Amino acid sequence: MEKKRTYEERIREVEHGSFSPLVFTTAGGMGTMATVVYKRLASCIAEKHGKLYGKTVHWLRCRLNFSLLRSAIMCLRGSRSACHHPECPWSSDTIDLTCAEGRVPMDN
Secondary structure, eight states: OHHHHHHHHHHHHHSSOOOOOOOBOTTSOBOHHHHHHHHHHHHHHHHHHTOOHHHHHHHHHHHHHHHHHHHHHHHHHOOSSSOOOOOOTTOHHHHHHHHHHTTOOOOO
């Protein structure tokens, strides 16, 4: 707790920002601060792309769960490539595609 407080103070004073540690479990559970940041991120993305908040939260949860799964698998078996360059995940089409493939019954 002291380490977090010290780091947060430095970020506030030196960089004029804020510090929110994002804590996740390998099963997709989130810590208290991570939940707040996650909801704010979903709200901003939904507003920017003109999507429903619920649809955007679902899309973010899918992305998070698959990222956690990929990192857990990589820890178990190691990386198969020297470098990995993921596509830009923030386009409006990706949100629609993910929700369609996941059969999320939400209309825009």
